[in-house]
Amino acid sequence: GSDTRIIAGGQTLGPMLNMRIVTPTILVDINRITDLPAMTVGEQKISTPALARQREVHESGAAANALPVLRKALSHVGHFQTRTRGTICGSIAHADPTAELPLLLLTLGGSVSLASKKQRRTIGAADFFQGALTTARRPEELIVGVDWPVTPSRTRYFFEELTVRHGHIAISSCAARLRLTVDGSVADIAIGVAGISDRPILLPLQAGHFTGVKPDEQWLSAVIGSAERLPYIDDLHASAAYRKSTTAHLIGRSVRAMLNETGNQG
Known part of the structure; x- marks a missing residue:
């Protein structure tokens, strides 16, 4: 619900909690969920699941070969230390208007996959980001993955x-x-x-x-x-x-x- 926050990396949410910018009643840590998928690199897209760390994607040779601009953008995200814990989905969920990953996802025409008890749905980046720190994610939903299109040759x-x-x-x-x-x-x-x-x-x-x-x-x-x-x-x-x-x-x-x-x- 609206009084609940999901935490995976906590590189943004942690400081916000410390400064009382957000004061959720319930904090749900998803790090111990064992059946979340791993990152996949296909011919048409790179899929980064809920617990894909920014450092993991940044250092992936397969991801860099498929979509070199993703590595380039990630090199600008925070610092080495924060990328070690910060997640791709966390950055997308936070929707900082100055952030690198929301910008790149929008430019590539990527999408966000969300899940709740009732349904799963996918939203294009153009419709997902609705304002500063505001997205189309509903309170009961979890971002379970972000898809980065691998565009054609040339x-x-x-x-x-x-x-x-x-x-x-x-x-x-x-x-x-x-x-x-x-x-x-x-x-x-x-x-x-x-x-x-x-x-x-x-x-x-x-x-x-x-x-x-x-x-x-x-x-x-x-x-x-x-x-x-x-x-x-x-x-x-x-x-x-x-x-x-x-x-x-x-x-x-x-x-x-x-x-x-x-x-x-x-």
């Missing part, structure tokens, strides 16, 4: 964030994927940004306007311009104007890196 990836120091919250961040056809035309593109609003956001890159064409400087300017009207926030870390400027820089950098094949390729 796909290039990018992930980068701007922080004051490594491990600190992102002022702005960018994840991207780009797939080109044999003749160099854009077959598919998705760019997500985070740290700028109450949740990660996909750029409005409508099919037909940004795909089916060979990318040039005019096309790149249009991609960067699609972030012009995003809901940038002001807070103690940065102004909306600064976030807008840095986000445009990261978007331009992401596309140039992928076009020049210096992004994380798949």
Whole structure:
């Protein structure tokens, strides 16, 4: 129920409990559940179950070969010590608007699997994140897994964030994927940004306007311009104007890196 919290790694929930930010009546530790599945790496997706540690996925050669951008994003998550205990599903459940994994899951078009006594259901990342620390998970549900799509060959990836120091919250961040056809035309593109609003956001890159064409400087300017009207926030870390400027820089950098094949390729 709403007065219950699930704990797996506790790298975020633990400090929140200490500071009385959350005060659940019941705390359920799932670490002793023995029949939860292990991480699997398939041809179409990487499945990370409820107890998959961030370090485990970060150090997985199979996961890195299938989806190199996942390792790249995980290298920015917290620190080595926190990744040892922190879980993939825990980060998704927390839904920090500056966090790396929700941003990447949204950009890749991944999904979240939930279970309760009554049913199991799967929600796409675009519908799962609903605001700062707010998701579509119901109080009686447990996140039992997160699926990361492994996109087709010729796909290039990018992930980068701007922080004051490594491990600190992102002022702005960018994840991207780009797939080109044999003749160099854009077959598919998705760019997500985070740290700028109450949740990660996909750029409005409508099919037909940004795909089916060979990318040039005019096309790149249009991609960067699609972030012009995003809901940038002001807070103690940065102004909306600064976030807008840095986000445009990261978007331009992401596309140039992928076009020049210096992004994380798949």
